[in-house]
Amino acid sequence: MKPQGIAVLGATGSIGVNTLDVVARHPDRYRVVALSGHRQVDRLFEQACRFLPLYVVVADAASANALQGRLREQGLATEVLYGAAALERVAALSEVDVVMAAIVGAAGLPSAMAAARAGKKILLANKEALVVAGRLFMETVREHGATLLPVDSEHNAIFQSLPHDYAGNLDASGIRKIILTASGGPFRQHSAEALLQVTPEDACRHPNWVMGRKISVDSASLMNKGLEVIEAHWLFAAPPERIDVVVHPQSVIHSMVQYRDGSVLAQLGSPDMRTPIACALAWPERIEAGVASLDFFSMGSLTFEQPDLQRFPCLGLAFASLQSGGDAPAVLNAANEVAVAAFLEGRLRFVDIAKVVEATLAGVSLSASGTLAALLDKDGEARRFAANKVGSC
Ligand SMILES: NC(=O)C1=CN([C@@H]2O[C@H](COP(=O)(O)OP(=O)(O)OC[C@H]3O[C@@H](n4cnc5c(N)ncnc54)[C@H](OP(=O)(O)O)[C@@H]3O)[C@@H](O)[C@H]2O)C=CC1
Ligand SMILES: CC(=O)[C@@H](O)[C@H](O)COP(=O)(O)O
Ligand SMILES: [Mn+2]
Incomplete structure (x- = not known):
């Protein structure tokens, strides 16, 4: 079997590193064609030396020139590209069969769309792409015959718990509800008063998962679960009233599907992203991911809360x-990205993240607009509004 060509967009991040860990276990199946990073150029250099991609992509010309020189010194033929257009280019390369979309935030949307337009197999970690442009993204996937496989642990769990021929109709498949589990984050048991004092380091100390800083803050505020509700809506054609959120502090059950006859199907596993990544990479086959089996006898109890x-x-x-x-979801996402960045930089209190998002949703005119250009314009407007609001908090 010829190895599949893979582009890992966001290779230097948490999902990117886990993806390369799985890929490295299967050199017979996958060949790394392209890697992207943004600011962590040293890490990207090391990854390029190890995986020998045809292309790497960085943020700007200066980083690209420096990295190109270092790679040449190593005798590597890897070509270094830079900027957003280069991300779109590598996502659509003919040598690429599979695109791991693991850039954080709305910045990941254009390259994920490019992969969809090129009809690629897309492993989607970048939930913000669906939050900002869910309808458009799903239409583009369908129109161009792309294959979309969810990597986000909850959505991958739901994907595994749905009928294999699920065609986007809950009723036709006898489904009552999609049940997303939430860990509750590091502040699950904090009082409202205690939340006034929390720091970025506290927020990034997730009880179960090791992740990038932005998603860690989102988990702490439960915005992550909110983004995931919107993600589930688009991926599984589920109306909001058919999506429930259940706090499950142990993060062992990664989500569930409740059927009409009372059955609930769930996917369980250790909180290790290599499992959903490997599942999406090899689907419908199963490959080794380096993840140990669950030990039921040492697990203790599984609990659930509102x-x-x-x-x-x-x-x-x-x-x-x-x-x-x-x-509206694009505005929510933009305001949240601005507020989370301000919190991580020490310019905003944790409790004010929700206030900035609420004020932006109320202060920016919302419309039913659908084009990518209109959504990106609205994203920009919401960012400017939210930045002003941060300044006055
Ligand atoms: N981490 C996890 O376990 C999970 C993550 N996800 C989702 O996956 C995505 C990635 O998350 P995670 O890996 O944690 O994030 P990280 O912050 O760890 O990594 C983000 C990646 O995106 C790159 N990047 C950042 N900004 C830009 C930009 N403007 N343009 C291009 N590239 C950029 C970073 O480059 P560099 O580091 O070089 O600057 C890095 O490679 C998010 O959407 C997140 O919600 C979903 C489920 C679980
Ligand atoms: C690993 C993953 O998919 C994250 O989105 C994770 O779910 C965060 O956990 P909580 O948002 O439930 O705290
Ligand atoms: Mn998740």
């Missing part, structure tokens, strides 16, 4: 934006 929307309003805001439809 999410608390008073202390964690971001989840409610995300549901409300999904109900509003149109560009």
